[in-house]
Amino acid sequence: MPELPEVELVKRQLVESLELPQKILKIEFSRFDLRNPMPRNQKHLIQNQVIVALERRAKYILFKLASGDTLVTHLGMTGSWRFAGTNESPQKHDHVVIQLEPRPPSESVINLIYKDPRRFGFFEFCKNNQQSALLKNLGPEPLNSEFSGAYFYAKLKSFKSPIKSLIMNSKIVVGVGNIYASEALFAAKISPFRQPLRMTKQQAEDLVQAIKNTLKQSLLFGGSSIDDYKHVSGKSGEFQNLHQVYNREGLGCKVCERNIKKKTLAGRSTYWCPNCQK
């Protein structure tokens, strides 16, 4: 489901609704076999802890606890969070229920529920500011200044796979998934199949800026709702309506009106305009 804009928006919406700090009364895992085994044996370490902050790193959402411990979560392809009263009936594929401490004036218990049909998401509990192994070896955040044309140009030399694979490689830059890779390449007028070695310094700079702009635009428009991505409130994003190439095979390019093409690259559907992108 989610790439950087969608994950960032989910994190922001959770922060808004949680009114941190917020105490976890109880956490229940109803199944244990997501991408990694659920931290069910650490349940007692999570309960009664206070959430003080939520952070995003790459596509991970980190629940920072007052003790210094962290609950690391990932939405996979189809993960979602929602708030629900205790009287609301559970849905199919609800796997985690976090019961939050009631607050005045309502005094009623609110559950924060994680649902994930395909179960590609995951949860990991990290003690005492220890960093999850999954967060090591990650490249820079695309919206940070560290991700610059100079940085990216220097990385191009050691890779032989096409440029699209490179911008989806989390060692190079995090958060760019299959939608935004195609969209950013279109914005930069660069073919997804281009060999990184054959890119100029200017093109590297253009692509970096295109990635930043595309992600920022998507954030402004509430992310891309293609299939089941929804806001925490259940609302859909709007950025899918602004996609230039993704999911537009056979439709006219919004710039030159020629047909958008689709081809599989490294196992992923890749959309581009052969006329605009060289």
Added chain:
DNA sequence: CTACGAACCTGCCTGC
């Protein structure tokens, strides 16, 4: 070290 395909899993859509 990189590169590629397969694997994980459910649901939805298409075509026969």
Added chain:
DNA sequence: TGCAGGCAGGTTCGTA
């Protein structure tokens, strides 16, 4: 109507 096949926003693993 049913059923098989293909495909989906992510990541890791095994094999070249």
